[in-house]
Amino acid sequence: MEILVLMSVLTGSLALTAFARRYNLSAPLLVVVVALGVALIPGVPRLELEPELVLTVVLPPLLYSTSLESSVTHFKRNLRPIVALGVVLVAVTAVVVALVVHLLLPDVPFASALVLGAVVAPPDAVTAVAIGRKLGLPRRVMSVLTGESLVNDAAALTLYKVALAAVAGTAGSAGHGFAVFGVATVLGIAVGLAIGALVVGIRRLLDDPLLESAFGIIVPFGAYVTAEHLHPFGEEFSGSGVLAVVAAGLYLGHRSLYASPATRMQDRSVWASIDVLLEALVFALMGLQLPFVLDDAAHAARDNGTLALVALAVLAVTMLVRIPAVALFAYLPKTLRLFGQVRRAPGWQTIAVISWTGMRGVVTLAAAAGVPADTPGREEIQLFAFAVAIGTVLIQGLTLPPLIRVLKVQDPSETSRDEAEELAAREVAQKAAHARLREISRDRLAELDLPPEKVQRLKERLERLVDTRYRFAKAAITLSGEDRSGSPQAQFAKARRELLITQRKAMIEENRAGRLDDEILGKMLRELDLEELSVSTTLTNRLS
Known part of the structure; x- marks a missing residue:
């Protein structure tokens, strides 16, 4: 009892x-x-x-x-x-x-x-x-x-x-x-x-x-x-x-x-x-x-x-x-x-x-x-x-x-101090990532059996990933609350989240139709969930 x-x-x-x-x-x-x-x-x-x-x-x-x-x-x-x-x-x-x-x-x-x-x-x-x-x-x-x-x-x-x-x-x-x-x-x-x-x-x-x-x-x-x-x-x-x-x-x-x-x-x-x-x-x-x-x-x-x-x-x-x-x-x-x-x-x-x-x-x-x-x-x-x-x-x-x-x-100054510290730390992280990318390009990418132009595109893609993350974070820190919801970064984050939701719905429909096994569905949903969680916590919540 x-x-x-x-x-x-x-x-x-x-x-x-x-x-x-x-x-x-x-x-x-x-x-x-x-x-x-x-x-x-x-x-x-x-x-x-x-x-x-x-x-x-x-x-x-x-x-x-x-x-x-x-x-x-x-x-x-x-x-x-x-x-x-x-x-x-x-x-x-x-x-x-x-x-x-x-x-x-x-x-x-x-x-x-x-x-x-x-x-x-x-x-x-x-x-x-x-x-x-x-x-x-x-x-x-x-x-x-x-x-x-x-x-x-x-x-x-x-x-x-x-x-x-x-x-x-x-x-x-x-x-x-x-x-x-x-x-x-x-x-x-x-x-x-x-x-x-x-x-x-x-x-x-x-x-x-x-x-x-x-x-x-x-x-x-x-x-x-x-x-x-x-x-x-x-x-x-x-x-x-x-x-x-x-x-x-x-x-x-x-x-x-x-x-x-x-x-x-x-x-x-x-x-x-x-x-x-x-x-x-x-x-x-x-x-x-x-x-x-x-x-x-x-x-x-x-x-x-x-x-x-x-x-x-x-x-x-x-x-x-x-x-x-x-x-x-x-x-x-x-x-x-x-x-x-x-x-x-x-x-x-x-x-x-x-x-x-x-x-x-x-x-x-x-x-x-x-x-x-x-x-x-x-x-x-x-x-x-x-x-x-x-x-x-x-x-x-x-x-x-x-x-x-x-x-x-x-x-009243705590928020500005936090923003300054975060922005400085992200700048340090961005510089460290670019320095490491130069080492990777020299030691690994150059050894790949690929044409030079493909190696260069791969390097540029990694650079864009680092820079895009920094720009999004900087926008989240520096923009005012009114500007954040209408910023390109915020709109991109919302669009990305909508695409993830659409993909999840399509996978679930495939499962219901019997064309996708439950275990495979679970694996794919976990990947989408982690990606959406990343979008929500790092971009959407701060920019909207």
Whole structure:
């Protein structure tokens, strides 16, 4: 029965995601809202959130996919704000939330309150990054938000383990906690890099795009489980599975520059599909947890009014503590000099947007669900965690787009810089191609048993291929949006695409008439599909 319920949830969440993408809506917000409504319908089967399933099966591929697409250069360039937001702010948020909860509910031990703080500390950047990409946030802001999402889960989950140990009475001193965090960091990164290097070696031996992608799919799970199950200094010490996944993803994403084109294309398609699938499921599961949270809250020895007020206080503190912290990290001179290079502090508009990107996600709910049953205040922890997760997604998720539009957080010179860099790179590539063509003409074409005029025509044809590609790309870069659709290059691209469509239809008709075998049709269609994809991605989308 649970399989049927899970498939229903997955199908429904994908349908809502498709609807949101079709009408330019926020898919996470829509899925969460609908899931909350469905959860309140009497008789609806309940799908309980399994923490181990989420942390082992759902979280690693999401982190890995984001890491693959992240730039190592951008990550290193923005290391200071990433560490400040992903580690320092997580710890600050956890402690502040713990203090507030312990103050409002003195009978809840501080260790239990710290568990709650660790649970609600890490933001989930899925919604923020999706909104920012759609509204054109500057690349540096996007890099910071993405980098933060890659490291904050590791910091929060490590702090979560330390807090649970304190609740159980097995935690040592503060130094012991730092040691646990240090071992988790070093060991996690080492495991991730080792697995990444191993996969690169295996892929080099395989030279098979299909098998290379298959190996890539198991990387995040292997990295996470390996790091979490390594205990070099006892059961209390282990590697961070999250950091292992991130390190492996960053390493393999950087090494993908040297992979075969077929492998890169296949990896992009595979992980894009996995992302959509898991993100839809994650936000649906968030909304569907409402009945479980309400049931657990009913067993808490407190009146509903007190629980509601404290939940609102925890939500407010979780959102508001980020605002002064982000400003402090941006403007403190000592902080700006951390890790060497002094950078110009971002404008207040950028700081305001980053301060409001604190939406929590399924990691918060999974960690709350995984709190042991004998933990004092467990029911309150789960209720408050749910309030923070849903509240931040709805409040900040709904108000972030208008905030970005009002503050106009864009870099007006970024587009021109990108165009200049791309044009310069294409010029370099064109010159390199012509230089190589001269070598080929001297070493290979001259040796062909052909008349000189045919050899010359062959050389000229190769030259035209190089020059035509450069002219089309240059037109796509330099022409304005109004001019692109009417340019000769755009019209040529559209005509070429129409010819490919016509050829595809003719082949299909031949197959239907019984004059073309299915396997031969498949082979020919794959060739046309690749050619049309090339036209669509390199010319049509940019020129129209």
